[in-house]
Amino acid sequence: MHVSFDIAADLDLNLKDAALISLGPEGNAFVPEVRPADPRHGDFQANGVLGYAKARKLNPRAVAEQIVAALRDNTKVQFEVTIAGPGFINFKLKPAGLLAWLQTYDSAGHLRTGASEFYKGHHNLVDFSSPNTAKQLHVGHVRGMVIGEAICRLLEFCGAKVTRDNHIGDWGTQFGKLIWGYKHLRNDAALTSDPLEELERLYKAADAAAKETPATLDAARAELVKLQSGDAENLALWKKINAISSDAFQEIYRKLGIRFDYEYGESFYNDKLQQVYKELTAAGLAEESQGALVVFHPEHPRFKTQPFIIRKSDGASNYASTDLATMLYRVEHFKADTIIILTDTRQTDHFEQLWLTTQKWFAKTGRTVPHFEHVTFGSILGEDGKAIKTRSGDPIKLKALLAEAEERAFALVTEKSPDLPEADRRDIANAVGIGAVRYADLSQNRSSDYIFAWDKILSFEGNTAPYLLYAVTRVRSIFRKLGLDAYDPSVTAGATAPATDAEIALARKLIGFASTLRLTTTQLRPHFLCTYLHELAGEFSTFYAADKVLVDDPAVRARRLLLSARTLLILETGLNLLGLRTLARM
RNA sequence: GCGAGCGUAGCACAAUGGAUAGUGUAGUGGCCUCCGAAGCCAUUGAUGUGGGUUCGAUUCCCGCCGCUCGCACCA
Known part of the structure; x- marks a missing residue:
């Protein structure tokens, strides 16, 4: 005898059949709403009768009785079926049914076989961790890493093809500052003894300097533009910095048992940005504003005036540019039907704008629009209820x-x-x-x-x-x-x-x-x-x-x-x- | 200012629109000549506030109060 892994899903189908038999063609509209029940009532309960009967001014208990009468014999043998309250249908699996399930699902392999029906044929691309190079992983990163890894394992177990992509922040504005800091503030001895610490110090020092003097900020931005346009010296520096932080990332990933199929950072998309600018402009979605290329969404209460900046006024790209190119690549190259991106909840605006823009862009250019899930998570707080920090005020590494x-x-x-x-x-x-x-x-x-x-x-x-x-x-x-x-x-x-x-x-x-x-x-x-x-x-x-x-x-x-x-x-x-x-x- | 998220026992958290709002801790009272007491059993205690929708609201909608976060060239 076949024992279904997901008994609730099985019951759902049986109830639909029973509704068709007992209620006639109108039964097509019946949605069983099977869910696990409070053990006091049974193992599963179907709540759908109440809404169905109400909408048609029928007596819910009478409808429930009709449906139950039409259930397959097999279902009635497996379960104690009762109608309770205003019209809940309760199913309590008999001990023999419990035994049959326990005997059938007797190994991790068999559990996986049962679960793999859930997402057979789906291809999910999961973007998680995604740290910025030149900064150490700290406590703020751990939640996304851990949740991302669990989501990948769960989806794989449930039959989906999963592509894990670590979208490393290796190309952003921080490199302008970092390169400027490297050129003006570096301590060579420290760079040799503890390169990661020194890089982090340089970034912080440059960031502080840029905040103080606008000229420094301009200089840092100029370094970024040089890097993004292929300057040999800056490119070499950039590679060196990335190698240092990548080693440190891998050590932590190993420790946490986290793995990726790809680590296509933002830099990977550098040569794919012109197409984004061109297509979005041609589609009438992007426009010049204050020297930058931006997308507004007139139908949105906020994004009709809050721009999605896809190219900065100095010509440099930012994470909107690379994220758009990334969306396209994930659909066209990886053929993902679902894209899942994990970030903390503070980035909600960005991803809402990204998704609005992507949908319009793909629709205008005749591309398939994928499913998209921005999986957000909250912050980790210290015992005082504020952002967790070390005594010196830095994030905990x-x-x-x-x-x-x-x-x-x-x-x-x-x-x-x-x-x-x-x-x-x-x-x-x-x-x-x-x-x-x-x-x-x-x-x-x-x-x-x-x-x-x-x-x-x-x-x-x-x-x-x-x-x-x-x-x-x-x-x-x-x-x-x-x-x-x-x-x-x-x-x-x-x-x-x-x-x-x-x-x-x-x-x-x-x-x-x-x-x-x-x-x-x-x-x-x-x-x-x-x-x-x-x-x-x-x-x-x-x-x-x-x-x-x-x-x-x-x-x-x-x-x-x-x-x-x-x-x-x-x-x-x-x-x-x-x-x-x-x-x-x- | 605009927007988003969050307000559930002393504390920390659950509850995919369903039945008497669950669990852990802390408190109280029990259980080791018996497979690991790092455990089990019993018990006290809560939906910020005011409306609305619904047969049914912690959940959906609106107002108010409180906290957090975001808002033009960081990611």
Whole structure:
């Protein structure tokens, strides 16, 4: 018998069929609205009857009864179907159905096979991280990196082709300042001993100088124009600077397990800008204003007067220019049907203008308009509720943040498990520390700012990485005690359907994985998955306390081992999708 | 000034227009001769404010209050 991975989607189809049968052609308009239900009511609920009946002045309960009567026999065998309240249809999967799902989805590979139906044939290009060269990665960058990586893994798992592009800021105005600083302010000794620090100092010093004296600002801009028009000296400097920062970026990416397929920075698009200027002008979208080439959007309350500057008055490009060229390249070269760009929420205006412009441009030139998602996220705040900074007022460097996370985790692990060899404790501290930082960024709705507190993210209690990693080790320890591999199918052979309250509750939570993946990927919000995993870990703890797994009765033991094995599978699969490394013990 | 986002228990956060607004912490009271107590069970406590739409609003719309962010050549 085929067991569908996403039971809710399956029910949705069955309800549509039943509506057609029972309501006639008008049933075409019925939208089931199946969603996971509160466990008190069932596993899934269909809410669509209420709106449908209301709009037609019908009795919703009567309509619900008609639809339920027309459901396939198979559905009625699998579920307890009830009509409740004003016209909700509730579906409660019977224990045999729970067992069938758990037996079918018994490995990460099979889960992936089930999930890969979601986005089969889609090609998403994900643009994330995208740091500026010549600046170190700092705490402000981590959220986009971590969320971006999780989104890529999730979409891939759910069947999409994903192209990861690190759109490095290697061509902007900062280079004018940096080159000017290099030429006038550099300290050669410092450049040799700690090149990245020195570059950052030069940028800051040049930036400050440009703010003080307009002549310096003009000089910096002139350096940029020289660079962008191919000046050999500036080009060589630019390459040197990029090489230095790229090495530093790669070190952090390795540490966080983040990878890219391409790192086409802004400079890559330099020779593709003339086409943008030309086409937008020819299409009547771009116009000269105060010496710059800009796009206005007359239909928009704000962008009718707030320009989208696509070429600066000194002739230099900016990020609007390169972003437009990038849009085109991603559609024409990569053939992406969906473009996802992650940046913090402060850049909303820019991307709204970019998208308005792109749509009009592509439409006027007969190109396919892709789907576009600007995935935004809030800032990380200090415990005072203000932008997180070091005592000296600088942003906290990511390298230092990650090192501190590992140190703090090491101290905690040493406290809890002093008998483990130091090498093991270091390894655990790495997974816990880095995982904690990651999970903190993922577990909250990305729209909001969040307050960063070491004690909170490294706590072993609550919706945290340490709690989830602990749950994993506890399941693993059951199998270790037996000398068995949790992923060996023979371990769970002969399992019967879940029977006790705790077993059933855990099984029902496990089958919710599919709906969670669907929700997480349609909304591109990893916190849905985090919440689910935390609930799953809690459900397991309840089960673990209520029902002893290693009992003598072989049937009972087998079904509890099955539930434990699947809990482990889904916890590990979910955590890996989020980018966390799991542990056997801690 | 214009625009955007956010206001949910003491604190930190959930809730894809659905049923009695969930979870964690902190507080209170229980549970280790028993598979890892880094755990479990029970319990106290909240939608800024005023309208509107809806069978149904934390969610959508409008006003007000509060906080944050953005707004011509940085990205």
